[in-house]
Amino acid sequence: MLKVRNLSKSFVSPSGGRLVVLKDVGFTLAAGEFLAIVGESGSGKSTMLQTIGTLEPADGGSVELDGESLFELSPTRQAWVRNRKIGFVYQAHHLIPELDALENVMLPLLVRGDDRQLARRRAEELLGRLHLGHRTGHVPARLSGGEAQRVAVARALAVKPCLVLADEPTGNLDESTAEEVFALFREACGKEGAAVVMVTHSTRLAHRCDRMLRLQHGKLTEVFDKP
Ligand SMILES: Nc1ncnc2c1ncn2[C@@H]1O[C@H](COP(=O)(O)OP(=O)(O)OP(=O)(O)O)[C@@H](O)[C@H]1O
Numbered sequence: 709m710l711k712v713r714n715l716s717k718s719f720v721s722p723s724g725g726r727l728v729v730l731k732d733v734g735f736t737l738a739a740g741e742f743l744a745i746v747g748e749s750g751s752g753k754s755t756m757l758q759t760i761g762t763l764e765p766a767d768g769g770s771v772e773l774d775g776e777s778l779f780e781l782s783p784t785r786q787a788w789v790r791n792r793k794i795g796f797v798y799q800a801h802h803l804i805p806e807l808d809a810l811e812n813v814m815l816p817l818l819v820r821g822d823d824r825q826l827a828r829r830r831a832e833e834l835l836g837r838l839h840l841g842h843r844t845g846h847v848p849a850r851l852s853g854g855e856a857q858r859v860a861v862a863r864a865l866a867v868k869p870c871l872v873l874a875d876e877p878t879g880n881l882d883e884s885t886a887e888e889v890f891a892l893f894r895e896a897c898g899k900e901g902a903a904v905v906m907v908t909h910s911t912r913l914a915h916r917c918d919r920m921l922r923l924q925h926g927k928l929t930e931v932f933d934k935p
């Protein structure tokens with residue numbers, strides 16, 4: 709499903725030098741697999757997810773999703789893949805401020821051309837699962853941090869993407885709400901055969917994934933891979 713090879717990424721640091729964040733990292737992920745990525749703050753986890761999801765250009769390497777080499781696609785095709793195949797949960801939720809919770813979740817469905825009623829039903833179902841049925845009319849500024857995060861999770865899962873890239877999706881949530889998010893990801897792996905990559909600082913949740921990788925000094929090491 710997902711093949712990441714020799715991915716490298718560096719930034720120009722404010723002092724003018726180069727800050728190397730990813731050094732030839734690679735891994736493969738099968739459909740239905742749930743992978744946790746852990747690592748210290750600043751180790752490059754968000755950078756890695758963003759380059760995999762074509763939100764940030766990489767310096768080198770390749771990412772193959774569902775047989776397509778993402779870095780070789782035209783910008784239009786990349787945008788299509790991001791809309792249809794990748795569900796991205798940003799660390800800072802990045803909801804559209806002018807749209808209410810329901811509309812934010814409906815948006816990717818409408819972009820791909822779904823019927824409005826169907827999109828509405830799917831969005832309501834997801835928000836209901838995340839205990840946000842009573843907040844669907846709130847714009848992001850009128851949501852709590854954890855509520856906004858849950859709306860972002862619902863938006864990422866709305867189209868039933870084949871790859872979910874979630875950057876600390878439970879960072880602002882209490883344990884039981886974090887469980888709901890975890891359960892939704894698990895369901896996406898099981899029922900929908902999605903591959904899920906979840907960056908997390910929660911070792912408790914990470915240990916319940918199928919596999920755990922640690923990002924350290926620009927390299928990935930395997931912590932465990934359950935048979
Ligand atoms: N646009 C940028 N320009 C320069 N440096 C950057 C840029 N974005 C990130 N960095 C640096 O790259 C490193 C990795 O950042 P990244 O956000 O990927 O870390 P992270 O592992 O997600 O951390 P956290 O757990 O705190 O979210 C950091 O040291 C950061 O300062």
Ligand SMILES: [Mg+2]
Nearest residue numbers: 753754799875
């Ligand atoms: Mg981060």
